[in-house]
Amino acid sequence: MADDAGEAGPGRATAATPVKGRKASKAARRAQLIEATIDSLAKRGYAETTMADVADGAGLSRGIVNFHFESKENLLIATLQHLADEYVGHWEAAVTKAGPRAADRLWAVVAADFDRRVCTRRKIAAWCAFWGEAKSRPTYQALCGARDDKYQQVVQGILAELKAEAGYGYAPEAMALSLCAMLEGLWVRLMMGGTRREAAWAAAVDDLVATFPKHFGYEGPLAG
Structure with a gap:
C-alpha cells in the first residue's frame, strides 16, 4: 500500500493487512447469515423466520446477527437484495455470452432460469416468501419489481x-408478459414439488419451439 506521497509506507502497509482481514470477515459473516436466512425462509416461511433461527442456522451467536443487521427487516431486505443481484447478474451474463443473434440470446435467458446456480427449491421458496409480502411492503415491491421490469424489457x-426476422404475428409486449408468466409458473411448480428442474426446462423448451418455430428446435436455436 502506498502513502499519500505515493511512496511505500511500511507502517501503513502493516496496518492495512488486518483491516482487509476484518472487511473480508465482515463480508463473509454477512454472506453466511444471508444464506442461513434463505434456508429459514425455505423451511419456515416468512412469518416464522426469526433472527434467532438465522443465527442458529448459521452457527453464530445471536449478537452477531444484531451486529450486522440490527433488525429482522434489515436482514430480510439484504437477503432479497442478494437474491435479486444474483439473479440479474446471472441472466445478464448468459445473454452477453450468447452473442448478437436474438434466438441465441432468448435461449440463453430462458435457460438461465433453470441453471442450478439460481434454480434451487430453497432459493425459489425464498423468492416466493418475498413475493407473498411484496404487496404490503413497498421496499420488497420495489426490489422485486425492478428485477422483473428489467428482465421483461430485455x-x-x-x-x-x-x-x-420471421414475421411472427404476436405483439412483443404481450408475448414477453406471457413468456415471463410461464417461467414464473414453472418456478412455482418447482417450489411446490409438482415437477423436477429437468422437466420444467423441457416444458420451457416445448414452449419456445411451439411459439417460435422458425428459430428453435428441441436441441436449441436453429442455424441461419
Missing part, C-alpha cells in the same frame, strides 16, 4: 427482433 426487445 425479453421484449429480443422478441421484437425475432418478430422482425
